[in-house]
Amino acid sequence: MTELTHHEGDTPFVAKRDWTRSAFNILVWGGLAVLLVWSWYPAEMDRWTYLFTDAGNMAEYASGFLSPSFSDLDYYLREMVLTVQIAVWGTALAVVLSVPFGILSSNNMAPWWIVQPVRRLMDAFRAINEIVFAVLFVVAVGLGPFAGVMALFVHTTGVLAKLFSEAVEAIDPRPVEGIRATGATKIQEIVYGVIPQVLPLWMSFSLYRFESNVRSATVLGLVGAGGIGQVLFESIRGFYYAETATLLIVIVITVTIVDLISQQLRRMVI
Amino acid sequence: MPAVSVDRLSKHFGGRHALKSVNLSIGEGEMVALIGASGSGKSTLIRHIAGLERADAGSGAARIFDRAIQENGRLATDARALRREVGVIFQQFNLVSRLPVIVNVLVGLLGRIPVWRGTLGLFTREEKQLARAALTRVGVGELAWQRASTLSGGQQQRAAIARALVQRARLLLADEPIASLDPASARRVMDTLATVCREDGITVIVSLHQVEYARLYCPRTIALRDGTVVFDGPSSALTNAFLTELYGEASEELILPDAPLTEPARVRAEPVILAGAAVAPA
Structure with a gap:
């Protein structure tokens, strides 16, 4: 568009129409600028200089990466496997529950007086972050992995039910x-008519959420909900740079492997 | 006892009057064609008889074997039980494309076997043999375990007829079953419909776009125009001249210019209908 306005052969009409367009552009960009300025001090963006004055701390971390400590590696790997196991159960429970919730929140499957309440409930599940649910479940079921499973389960149900219902619609x-x-029943209509149509998409969504849940599960430990996050939090707090670096390397490699496998599986089902 | 009786059935879609107080009665074992230009109400009528669409409140009833499937714009409470008696075949085949053909046929049993068994897909060996036999009968037995989506249009349509056979439907409603098929497949599908009508005594109502097929396969034709029955009688009475009288310009849509089927001599003898069409007398 901009190229066109600068074209030599332009008529005044084109120039006039571009005025309203640029007025709109000024409004959008001006609005964005105001938003950024307004958020500058509350977000403490003025501390950006510390990135350089305190860069020594960062450098220490960075040097830790150069000399990671592998002395506790098998402990870290065990915690990492536990983290994946938390994600497995959190996702599995969510998939099972998302099937009925997803169908009940589809406009072409259920009447509005069921769809609307179910959708609002799923909105609530989705709006609240896994970490918040983890804190709540730590209170309810105590410290440990089970609180993490429940946190992932509830949040993921909110996400998957929405994705599932979009596929059904x-x-x-x-x-x-x-x-x-x-002369089939309503349930049989779903089993034979709906599920075969949406199954590949549902499987793909579920695998994608499993990937995300492995990532999320690595931080659940920060609030005491089990997994490698707990070890990570302790080593960061204790300024054990070499150990922190090792933990981060373990997490990056695991998440990458899980992503690769899950991507491959998703390609197979679609 | 009539297989189907429709009594003062009316339907509005928004402002459009799709069915205008339609009355008709079809006896058991008949094979009846339903013809009309697109938008004349053929599909709408069939969907009402199958109980897939509800008529306007205050209008009459559609009855199958003397039991109302809908009345006064409301579906009967036993509509599900009644649908068991009715096989429906659609223009777009309506098979579940990702399921094997035989599972699509076994679906026809759902109304007759215990709900829990049907829902879990636990079909007995006898039931599978029944489905296999039905597929063989319509000529696609060897395709039983292929995905429905891999079949041609005509094969899918015949698999849909197999589903109705397994269902032990006493009434077969076919909504434009051959509209998306090539002439050879269309003939095989019409042959299959005629066979099940003759051999199993199944009542067949088939909506058609082309009057040639009606004349060849159905002793009786009901013609619709703008949601009204304009003709109900022997198909042989439906000469091209009479069609022109009924439909005017729109009749061209109902007559295949390259009519592959009946009495080519007569088609050629009536050049009025073919005016402007591709086929000139040889």
């Missing part, structure tokens, strides 16, 4: 009608 209704015409 996009199905071809005609095969479902064909099954209804044989």
